[in-house]
Each structure stands twice: as C-alpha cells, then as structure tokens.
Amino acid sequence: MADPIAIPADLRFRDDEPADEPAVSLDAFLDQPDAVSVRIEGGDDVRRLLPMLDRIQLIEVDFPRFRDGRGYSSGRILRESGYKGELKAVGDVLVDQLLFMRRCGYDSFAPNEPIDHAVAARALSQYDFVYQKAADGHTPVWALRHG
Amino acid sequence: MYRYDTYDQAIVDARVEEFRDQVARRISGEMSEDQFKPLRLKNGLYLQLHAYMLRVAVPYGTLNPEQMRMLAHIARTYDRGYGHFTTRQNMQFHWIKLEQTPEILAKLATVQMHAIQTSGESIRNISADQFAGAAADEICDPRPWAEYIRQFTTFHPEFSYLPRKFKFGLTASATDRAAIKLHDVGLQLVYGPDGDIGFRVYVGGGMGRTPFIASLIRDFLPAASLCSYIEAILRVWNRNGRRDNIHKQRIKILVHDLGAEEFTRQVEAEWQAIRPNDDDIPLVEYERIAAHFVPPPFEEGLDDRIDRTDPAFSAWVERSAHTHKQPGYAIVTVSLKPIGGIPGDLTAEQMEVLADLAERYSFSDLRSTHEQNVVLPHVRKSDLYAVWAALREADLATANLSLISELIVCPGLDYCSLANARSLPLAQKIAERFADEERQRDIGELKIKISGCINACGHHHVGHIGVLGVDKKGTENYQLLLGGSGAEDASLAKIVGPGFSEDGIVEAVERTVEKYRAVRNDGERFLDTYRRVGVEPFKEAIYG
Numbered sequence: 001m002a003d004p005i006a007i008p009a010d011l012r013f014r015d016d017e018p019a020d021e022p023a024v025s026l027d028a029f030l031d032q033p034d035a036v037s038v039r040i041e042g043g044d045d046v047r048r049l050l051p052m053l054d055r056i057q058l059i060e061v062d063f064p065r066f067r068d069g070r071g072y073s074s075g076r077i078l079r080e081s082g083y084k085g086e087l088k089a090v091g092d093v094l095v096d097q098l099l100f101m102r103r104c105g106y107d108s109f110a111p112n113e114p115i116d117h118a119v120a121a122r123a124l125s126q127y128d129f130v131y132q133k134a135a136d137g138h139t140p141v142w143a144l145r146h147g
Numbered sequence: 148m149y150r151y152d153t154y155d156q157a158i159v160d161a162r163v164e165e166f167r168d169q170v171a172r173r174i175s176g177e178m179s180e181d182q183f184k185p186l187r188l189k190n191g192l193y194l195q196l197h198a199y200m201l202r203v204a205v206p207y208g209t210l211n212p213e214q215m216r217m218l219a220h221i222a223r224t225y226d227r228g229y230g231h232f233t234t235r236q237n238m239q240f241h242w243i244k245l246e247q248t249p250e251i252l253a254k255l256a257t258v259q260m261h262a263i264q265t266s267g268e269s270i271r272n273i274s275a276d277q278f279a280g281a282a283a284d285e286i287c288d289p290r291p292w293a294e295y296i297r298q299f300t301t302f303h304p305e306f307s308y309l310p311r312k313f314k315f316g317l318t319a320s321a322t323d324r325a326a327i328k329l330h331d332v333g334l335q336l337v338y339g340p341d342g343d344i345g346f347r348v349y350v351g352g353g354m355g356r357t358p359f360i361a362s363l364i365r366d367f368l369p370a371a372s373l374c375s376y377i378e379a380i381l382r383v384w385n386r387n388g389r390r391d392n393i394h395k396q397r398i399k400i401l402v403h404d405l406g407a408e409e410f411t412r413q414v415e416a417e418w419q420a421i422r423p424n425d426d427d428i429p430l431v432e433y434e435r436i437a438a439h440f441v442p443p444p445f446e447e448g449l450d451d452r453i454d455r456t457d458p459a460f461s462a463w464v465e466r467s468a469h470t471h472k473q474p475g476y477a478i479v480t481v482s483l484k485p486i487g488g489i490p491g492d493l494t495a496e497q498m499e500v501l502a503d504l505a506e507r508y509s510f511s512d513l514r515s516t517h518e519q520n521v522v523l524p525h526v527r528k529s530d531l532y533a534v535w536a537a538l539r540e541a542d543l544a545t546a547n548l549s550l551i552s553e554l555i556v557c558p559g560l561d562y563c564s565l566a567n568a569r570s571l572p573l574a575q576k577i578a579e580r581f582a583d584e585e586r587q588r589d590i591g592e593l594k595i596k597i598s599g600c601i602n603a604c605g606h607h608h609v610g611h612i613g614v615l616g617v618d619k620k621g622t623e624n625y626q627l628l629l630g631g632s633g634a635e636d637a638s639l640a641k642i643v644g645p646g647f648s649e650d651g652i653v654e655a656v657e658r659t660v661e662k663y664r665a666v667r668n669d670g671e672r673f674l675d676t677y678r679r680v681g682v683e684p685f686k687e688a689i690y691g
C-alpha cells in the first residue's frame with residue numbers, strides 16, 4: 001500500500017478555479033450557448049455533450065443511488081472523448097466508491113453524507129496496481145510486465 | 148496452471164486489507180448493513196438463513212493440490228468440516244463467522260486464492276470447460292484466455308456497479324461442457340477465415356426466472372480485440388439496462404427487449420467508439436499467461452488398454468474415464484453425488500485425498516465442474532485402478548456420472564434464504580429410488596436438475612428432467628419440467644403440468660423414466676426420445 005494520499009477538504013482534486021456558474025440540466029444547457037456548467041441525471045446520454053466539450057468547465061453527474069453504476073460509464077465516455085474540465089460525482093457517493101470513480105475520470109465529489117477523510121485516504125491508496133487501463137492514467141500491470 | 152507474479156499477489160493482498168477495513172467499519176457500526184451488503188457480496192460473503200456463507204473463487208475451475216489442502220484447512224477450522232462445490236465451479240462454506248472472514252481471506256491469499264467478485268452485481272468467475280488442456284476435441288487450451296479475461300475483469304472500475312451479475316462461459320470445443328449458451332456472454336474459441344484464433348460471441352443467455360438461450364452476435368471476433376469488445380457489450384448494458392426491477396436487470400432482458408439485431412448494432416457502434424482508446428490488452432500478455440499452461444510432460448508409448456476384469460472397476464471406468472488427447476492417458480471425473488449424499492459436498496478429508504491423488508497421478512492438476520464434480524485431468528490408464536481403489540476408500544467412487552442419480556441441486560431451503568422449497572432431501576429421495584446400479588445403467592444418460600426456487604441455481608431449465616420447488620399456499624410444491632439441455636444442443640425444459648408434493652414428484656419422475664423405457668428406440672437417450680415423441684406420452688403416463 002502506498003502512502004495515504006492527501007484528501008482535499010472540499011473533495012476537489014483539481015488546482016484550477018471552480019466554475020462560478022451553477023450547473024443546469026442537460027436540456028437547459030443545450031439551449032444556452034454560453035453555459036459552462038451542466039448536470040447529468042441518471043438517464044441522460046452524455047454523448048450529447050461531445051460537440052461542445054471545449055467550452056464546458058463543470059459536468060456534474062448524479063448518482064441517485066450508490067448501486068446505480070451508469071455514471072461510471074458516463075465518466076469514462078467523457079474522458080475518452082477528451083473532456084478536460086471538472087467532473088463531479090454528486091449524490092449517493094460513498095467512500096468505498098471513490099477509487100473506481102477516480103479511475104473513471106471523476107476529480108471532484110459532492111456526497112450527500114459527509115465522508116471520513118481518513119477512510120477515504122486509505123481507500124484511495126489501497127491498490128498499488130491495476131489490471132486495466134481507465135481514465136486515470138494508471139499504468140496497468142500488463143504494461144509494467146512488458147515494460 | 149497460472150501462478151501469480153508479484154503484481155497479482157499485491158492486488159489480492161490489497162483486497163484482503165481493504166476487506167479487513169470494511170468488516171471493521173461494519174462491526175463498529177460506522178457502516179450500515181445496507182452499505183456493507185454490496186461490498187461483502189463483491190467478496191463472496193452472503194448472509195444466509197443460519198450463518199454467513201463464503202464463496203471462494205476457483206477461477207475457470209482450476210485448482211492445485213496446495214489450494215485444495217487450504218480449502219480443507221478452512222473447512223476444518225472455520226466451517227463444520229466440509230465444503231460445497233457450486234454450479235459455477237466455486238467452493239462455498241456455509242457456516243462462516245463475519246469476524247473471521249479477513250483471516251480466512253488472508254490464508255487463501257497465501258495459496259493464490261480469493262473470493263473477489265464471486266457474488267454481487269459484478270463480473271463473476273469465468274466458467275470454462277473442465278477438460279481444458281486434456282480434451283481430445285479442443286482446438287486450443289481455453290485456460291490462458293480465461294485467465295486473460297479474469298485479469299481484465301478484476302476490479303474493472305467501470306463495471307463494478309452493474310445492473311446485475313454478469314457471467315462468462317468459455318469453451319474451445321464444439322462439444323460444450325461449459326453451458327456457454329446459458330451465460331450472459333458465451334465465448335467459443337474458433338478459427339477465423341484466415342486460420343487465426345478468435346471468438347464466436349453469444350450474449351444474453353441465462354436461467355433464473357426468465358430463461359433464455361444466448362443469441363449469436365458475432366461469428367468471429369479477432370482475439371486481439373477481445374477486451375474492447377467485452378467493454379462494448381458491458382457498456383451498452385451498463386448504460387441502457389433496466390435498473391427499476393431487480394428481476395428484469397440481467398443483460399438477457401435488454402437483449403430480448405431490443406432484439407438481438409439491434410443489440411448487436413449498438414455493441415458494434417460502441418466498439419467502434421472504444422477502439423481508439425486502445426483498451427485491449429496486447430497479445431504478448433496472453434502469451435506470457437499461456438506459458439503457464441504448457442502441457443505436462445506426458446509419457447510417450449504408454450499402453451492404451453485398460454484391464455477391466457474387475458466388474459466394479461469396469462463399471463466405474465465406463466462412467467468416469469473420458470478420452471484424453473494423449474494416448475495412454477484418461478481424464479477422470481470424480482462424482483460428488485453419492486447415493487443419499489448432498490450433491491457437491493466434500494469433507495476436508497476427501498479434499499485431502501483428492502489433493503494427494505492429483506499430486507501422485509495427475510501432474511498436480513485438479514478441476515471443478517459446473518455439474519459439481521471434480522476432475523483429475525491427466526491420469527495414466529495403467530494408474531486408473533489404483534486411483535479408483537483410493538477413491539473408493541474415500542467414498543468417492545460412485546459410478547453414476549451422467550446417470551439419473553448424478554443430480555445437480557441447489558442448497559435449497561435447508562440453507563438459502565431465497566428458496567421456496569427444500570431441494571437436498573428430494574435429491575436424496577430420487578437418488579435412493581434409482582440407487583440400483585443395473586437400473587441406472589439401463590436408463591442411461593439422464594440429467595436431473597433441481598432448483599428450490601425460480602432463481603434456478605440448480606439449473607432446472609436445462610435438466611433433461613428439471614424439478615422446480617415452489618411455495619404453494621405455505622407448503623412446498625414441486626413442478627416437473629422435461630426436455631432441457633445445457634450442452635451444445637441447448638434447449639429449455641418445459642413444465643409438464645400441475646405440481647406435486649415431495650413424494651409425488653419422486654413418483655412422477657419414476658413414471659417419466661418408465662415411459663421412456665417403454666417407448667425408446669435402441670440406444671436412444673432420454674432427451675432424444677423426448678424430442679422425438681414430444682410431451683404427450685409422458686403427460687399421459689404421469690397424470691393419466
């Protein structure tokens with residue numbers, strides 16, 4: 001296990017300034033050419049955002065229940081498509097989900113219930129190695145094996 | 148077989164520590180049972196009627212003697228001296244204490260075993276042909292591919308909160324011993340148009356309350372694209388599968404609702420979107436894994452004959468020894484279905500006997516099967532008698548493989564909180580009714596499968612004869628199904644008519660069997676007779 005990583009007080013793993021506009025629904029966002037923050041609900045197709053990723057500063061993805069894993073695919077699709085802005089998981093986000101969310105490209109979190117930062121630090125540094133590529137740039141073990 | 152390197156070991160060790168932390172937080176009350184449940188399930192820990200049940204992964208049904216001895220140790224130390232092989236080739240322990248699970252997992256990790264993703268809404272253990280590496284009819288050894296998929300799907304971050312569980316079945320033979328068309332994804336290794344190895348891909352099979360035979364969605368997938376194609380299938384389902392009704396969330400429902408053609412179109416489109424990300428694991432990694440599965444040093448020029456003068460031995464050989472690719476060797480299936488016993492159960496002592504036999508006679512190789520038996524894959528024909536004698540000593544030489552008393556059975560209401568009816572006592576009654584070996588041999592191949600509820604863990608949908616336990620106004624009631632098959636000629640069994648009491652269903656099975664004996668052609672299996680004559684003659688015999 002690596003040294004526990006530092007958990008930012010605001011659960012935002014980014015250095016840039018947060019967007020200063022509240023996120024609006026996907027439909028509202030698509031109607032407003034100047035909007036920079038959007039909120040994705042469970043059933044929304046994030047691919048509708050792909051033509052305008054460059055202008056977006058914040059995408060919030062709602063996790064209505066922690067067992068609802070659609071947001072993991074949404075995160076990966078956005079990152080695979082080149083989205084570089086803030087990707088925030090909001091809703092029923094629990095400490096034991098943080099690692100996979102980070103791997104799927106989420107770099108900011110707004111959980112319904114407060115998260116114990118010491119537990120989060122342990123959870124995020126538990127695994128030194130991963131088996132597959134994802135959105136977090138972690139080198140998978142097959143690449144380490146074949147250097 | 149595959150041996151962990153430092154990376155594999157580090158990942159499994161990390162999971163033990165993570166789970167230790169999760170159990171501690173649950174015991175301290177920091178985490179609710181609702182929050183803990185999916186975490187423990189992803190580590191194979193169920194809360195059953197009487198205790199916790201721990202399901203240990205046996206990846207693609209492959210075990211070495213050291214691992215089998217560890218399972219024996221766990222059975223003896225933390226359970227009641229026995230373990231249970233499941234229909235997914237895993238081993239379950241039914242009397243586990245929550246606080247001891249981190250210690251058990253730490254011990255399993257010392258022999259390269261774990262319980263990762265053996266339950267929960269995750270990608271489960273890959274089922275594979277238990278004769279892999281020994282079967283005369285395989286085009287290549289499927290185990291390296293199973294290990295390649297195992298690694299790719301372990302802790303896959305995108306697919307760990309799926310709508311429901313997800314199961315792979317894999318074979319490299321035209322004879323399907325792994326029931327691949329009853330899996331969420333069935334993969335058959337085949338040669339492509341240019342003579343390269345690849346996969347035929349089936350999606351959307353499964354049993355449970357809504358059984359389906361899988362649809363063929365791709366006739367040939369180049370091996371190098373396996374991971375990205377799997378991602379495409381999973382992503383289409385993860386994004387579009389239902390999440391509003393637990394009984395309609397498996398991928399088979401999405402395939403059925405969209406239709407195989409539309410589902411295939413979506414998968415192909417998603418695959419095209421995924422491919423530029425280069426998620427595929429390069430084949431050099433497959434080759435590294437495959438080097439762990441080189442054939443053992445078989446002896447050449449062995450005598451291919453078996454001395455069958457001992458009739459009891461001969462009867463066992465007839466059922467239990469199968470054709471091996473290497474002359475002079477046989478594949479041995481050890482039936483875990485003694486008459487009156489609990490199908491799939493093994494005592495700690497029996498596990499140790501099997502470990503010893505594998506070491507002495509089978510190049511330290513053991514397999515578990517989806518029919519809840521154990522295989523010694525590489526036994527010299529000249530050693531068969533000694534193996535049989537040792538098995539008999541350990542009550543493991545029942546000569547009933549694929550016969551009527553070799554049943555597949557779920558744990559049922561004796562253990563399971565989902566069950567509507569007991570299945571184990573019924574299995575014992577049926578086995579006892581047909582205990583006579585002569586009679587069993589006369590009946591021939593006949594697979595009875597019993598489930599204690601519609602979740603179908605006992606695979607009743609694919610029994611030649613299936614039995615389904617239901618709750619009828621507070622009493623246990625059993626329905627009879629006929630005509631299923633989980634093999635390459637996959638079909639779903641159909642309910643014959645009104646249900647029965649426990650004794651009534653035994654009687655109904657017997658009437659079915661006697662009708663078959665009366666109308667069969669020479670050498671015709673039960674299933675083939677049923678397919679030829681249809682259900683009516685049986686209905687008449689049962690209810691008439």
